[in-house]
Amino acid sequence: MTIPFLLFTSVICRSQTVGCIEQNSRITYSQPGVGLTYINTISETQNYFTGAYNLPGDTGIILTKTSYDLPVFSKKFRSTERELSAANIILIPPDSSILVNSASYATGHYYLSRFSKTGNLLWAKKYNLLAPAMSVDRGNQTNYTTVYHNNGIYIMVNFVSPIPNQPFFRCVARLDLWGNIVWSKCIYSPIDNYSFLANPPIFKNDTLLVLANMHYFSGAGPADSTGIIVTNLNTINGNIFSSYMVKTLPHPFAKGITAYNSIVDTLRNICVVGVTAIAGTNGLSVTTAIPFSLTLPESGSQPTGRFYSYNYAQTRLAPPSKISFSMNKMRESVFLLTDAFKNISYLLELKENIKIKNTQFFSMFNTLESAVFLTESGNKILGHNFTTGGIRKFEYLRINKNYIPRSLSCLTRDTTIFQENILPLTKDTFAWPHEINGLLTQTPFSLTEIPFTNSEDIICREVSICDTVKIKGPIKFCLPNDTATFTIHKNSQCLRKTEFIADPNAIQLLQQINDTIIKVKFLKPYNGYIKVQFKDCVLADSILIEVTRPAESLSLGNDVYICPGKSVTLRPNSRFKTYRWQDASTADSLLANTPGQYSIQVTDSCDNTFMDTIYVQPSISILNINFSPSICQFDSAYIFLNSAFTNYHWTPFSPGIIQNNILKIFPETTTLYTIIGNSPEGCELTDTLLVKVKNCPIYFYVPNSFTPNNDGKNDQFKPLISGPVSRYSFKVYNRLGENVFSTSDLQKGWAGQLKGKEQDSGVFIWVCSYQFSNDKPILKKGTVLLIR
Incomplete structure (x- = not known):
């Protein structure tokens, strides 16, 4: 036979642990003569325990604080009220003050008291409905609960009338930090077939979400109609925005769901934990509970759920007599399942809200009440109380998530008994038939501090102190030797496991042995850090490594020329580990100031040796320029450039035109020019020339004959003009009127040709x-006479 036992959770999150000192421990607290019922809420490093006690003629609240399991204070407050129930505790972040809530089924009131972080009473108030004969519902201690959000205190209380056929009132109220009612709203249905179990509210987009469980009694409705009602309220005035119901679809085991806790995760999903049950003769029987998890997606799509069962025939475990839940915001959940008959409890941990992470079990003694708390960093805090020798005792267990106990059998042992199953769910519309504002009332009540001592008995404790971590190993590597080993050193009291961190694109972790040796493979050349740390701890160490490939060759390049008065920087083509030049210098470059032969010897990162030689030769080119030494004013100066040189420029700068290696400039006065050009060897050479500008008379003269025989004398026919010419056109025609030559350039003349053919002697x-x-x-x- 398989006994299905369902828990339901949602999505949860984790914050970084401060420091690297933690412990696993199991401790018993007791006080003779006091019936102490502890229920706890725990911060990351400090534990707060609270409970109500009821002795003949003596009723009140006990408040205890510990830090790293060491006592800080224990206080006892006596009340004039009667039969207070077990209390719960929450923290108010602004001043670290403490809120303790409780109830009395004898008086029907809900009680809330606020204490300073040192345990001093600030105020105490009790709440009830204006309607007569209403009492806090005794169905479960979760029928009243308190949370803090954005400078406000929110309480949820179920009230029930002892008169048959009267409704259950699900009341929600916002209080200021002194317990005064800001607003209150009670929602209910007028028939007695509903039970609304109070759950801590959650906040989403600054909207208050209240979850209510709807149960049928006396066979008044189908069992599979039970479900969770989610109601959205305005935090400012308590007005209802909307409501909907989540319930199970037909299933052999799960006939309905009961929510015990909820949270909004980092993905904005609503996560809920609780139990479901198999159908009994009169609707649902919560004694045959089935654990399950549930997520309501942010997108508004249909909910998803899982339930977790175990095989009764193999485990011989009866259905749990009590189930406790806790969640954090990193999608982690933990369930404490207690079998009081066999004094055994099981821890079922889930990740991502649905996947089983692990299961542990431990022994307990005559358990009366039990609770579990999951911190934001993932540590588990367990508590249960029992009676032995007439003394009520509270046992506390802290199980750290960062390491596994070495030899503490008094803590927990791993086991695997649970199976994960799909839980079919659906979302349906819902509207509250009735709602009433302002029905809740408040009055002060008395709490008086009296002397109190609380004994502590350490059953077992294991402390992990991680205050040192070092990574050691070589720092330089040469491919293709692509593997290396590093050692990790931490103090002997450290029980945490180390984490290896490196660039996964460059370094692959091959093996981590006994948390002390790391073997890696290098995937490519790399210069960077390998880091080792403890998860969720600021303590870390790193080592800077360099992974290189061997050099393929050494080259100083081709032989180079050195220019007059200049130097040349010689540098290898790649980076190397060592350098040695012919003059015994060891820099990665050398400045050559004179022509000659230069050599270098290098070693690379893999200790390979290379040599090379280069010749530095003197420049042999000369910048030789011909030019017109004198011109008439307003004429152009023609400078004939060396065609082997490039990148010509001159000073002083004046407008000029370079065409066919002829520089044409226009000096207005006598000017000394410096002509600069780059030689074929890359040297920048200069030459100077003086162009004289004379004041020549203005004239126009045309010869009457010319002899184009290429003897260098009178080979061209053109006018001779002296003076500043602004416009010019010269044309030659033969006797047939055909144009044989035409130009607008004063320097060009006719060579006695037409289309490359020499013309005969004659008059033109x-x-x-x-x-x-x-x-x-x-x-x-x-006219002009051409003479051949």
């Missing part, structure tokens, strides 16, 4: 139009 006609600056245009004509 010329026409010239020109204009001197600031003068009239002139047109002249004439």
Whole structure:
């Protein structure tokens, strides 16, 4: 036979642990003569225990604080109220003050008291409905609960009338930090077939979400109609925005769900934990509980759930007599399942809200009440109380998530008994039939501090102190030798496991042996850190490593030229580990100031040796420039450049044109020019020349004959003009009127050819139009004799 035992959780989260000192421990607290019922809420490093006690003529609250399991204070407050129930505790972040809530089924009131972080009473108030004969529902201690959010205190209390056929009132209220009612709202249905179990509210987008469980009694409704009602309220005034119901679809085991706790995770999903049950003769019987988990997605899509069962025939475990739940915001959940008949409790841990992480069990003695708390960093705090020798005792267990106990059998042992199953769920519409505002009332009540001592008995304790971590190993590596080993050193009292951190694109972890040796493989050249740390701890160490490939070759490059008065920087083509030049210098470069032979010897990161030689040769090019030493004013100067040189420029700068290696410039006065050009060897050479500008008379003269025989004398026919010409056109025609030559350039003349063919001797006609600056245009004509 398989006894299904369902827990339901949601998504939860984890915050970083401060420091690297933690412990596993199991401790018993007791006080003779006091019936102490501890229920606890725990911060990450400090534990707060509280409970109500009821002795003949003596009723009140006990408050205890410990830090790392060491007592800080224990206080006892006597009340004039009667039969207080077990209390719960929450923290108020702004001043670290403490809220303790409790109830009395004898008086029907809900009680809330606030204490300073040192345990001093600040105020105490009790709450009830204005309607008569209403009492806090005794169905379960979770029928009243308190939370803090954004400078407000929110309480949820179920009230029930002892008169048959009267409704259950599910009341929600916001209080200020002094317990005064800001607003209150009670929602209910007028028939007695509903039970609304109080759950801690949750907050999403600053909206208050209240979860209520709806149960049928006396066979008044189908068992599979039970479910969870989610109601959205305005935090400012308590007005209802919307409501909907989540319930199970037909299933052999799960006939309904009961929520015990909820949270909004980092993905904005609503996560809920609780139990479901198999159908009994009168609706649901919560004594045959089935644990399950449930997630309501942020997207608004259908909910998802799981339930967790074990095989009764193999384990011989009866259904648990008590189930406690806890969640954090990193999608982690833990369930404490207690079998009081066999004095055994099981811890079922889930990750990502649905996947079984592990299961542990431990022995307990005559358990009366039990509780579990999961801190935001994932540590588990367990508590249960029992009676032995007439003394009520509370036993506390702290199980750290960062390491596994070495030899403490008094803590827990691993086991695997649970199976994960799909829980079919659906979401349906829902509306509350009735709601009433302002029904809740408040009055002060008395708490008086009296002397109190609380004994502590340490059953077992194991402390992990991680205050040292070092990683050691070589720091330089040469491929293709691609594996290496590093050792990790930590103090002997450290029980945490170390984490290896490196760039996964460059380094692959091959093996981590006994948390002290790391073997890695290098995937490519790399310069960076390998880090080792303890998870959720600021303590870490790193080592800077360099992984290189062997150099393929050494080259100083081709032979180079050195320019006059200059130097040349010689540098290898790659980076190497060591350098040695012919002059015994060891820098990665050398400045050559004179021509000659230079050599170098290098070693790479893999200790391979290379040598190379280079010749530095002197530049042999000379910048030789011809030019017109003198010109007439307003004429152009022609400078004939060396065609082997490039990148010409000159000083002083004046407008000029370079065409076919001829520089044409226009000096207005006599000027000394420096001509600069780059030689074929890459040297920048200079030459100077003086161009004289003379004041020549203005004239226009045209020869009457010319002899184009390429003897260098009178080979071209053109006008001779002196003066500032602004416009110029010169044309030559044969006797047939055909144009044989035409130009607008004063320097160009006719060579006695037409289309590359020499013309015969004879008379030709010329026409010239020109204009001197600031003068009239002139047109002249004439003839010229070509002589062959």
